[in-house]
Amino acid sequence: MITTIHPLVVHFPIALLTIYAVVELLRFKKINGQTYWFYLKAILVILGTIGALVARQTGEELVEAWRASGASSSIVVNVHNNWSLIATWIFGVLAVAYLGAWLYREGVLKNPVGQWCERLIRSWLIPIIALIGLAAITITGALGGAIVYGSDVDPTVKFIYLLLVH
Helix, strand or coil: CHHHHHHHHHHHHHHHHHHHHHHHHCCCHHHHCCHHHHHHHHHHHHHHHHHHHHHHHHHHHHHHHHHHCCCCCCHHHHHHHHHHHHHHHHHHHHHHHHHHHHHHHCCCCCCHHHHHHHHHHCCCHHHHHHHHHHHHHHHHHHHHHHHHHCCCCCHHHHHHHHHHCC
């Protein structure tokens, strides 16, 4: 059962966090001035990060099930795991910043931390972090594809596999 759960849950955070990163990179005044835009980004990154945590847990359980069956995890599995950790941390930082800003806007977090989160999400730093997160999740997904379908499944997977694993 564990082997079927990870592929099911992993695609939700990939989709949510990819959409979040693209939305975050759209920094037009007309769009950013809309109140709903903040909440859209906050919901995408918070739910995506929660999904990434679930995906990481199910991935760890999958690796443990493989090891229990006598199989050893390969280098590509370990590199995939490391990149998933990097991506989860990056989006986790963004999710915490958005959550702090949300609580600040609602008057729940009325201290300098909330104010700092609000300033941070309005800064030029957030789209850069989102872009780095998008790269990390792309690498993670490519390595996941290499695990399931082999390193020659497509040119992007092959390039990332050769660059990071081989």
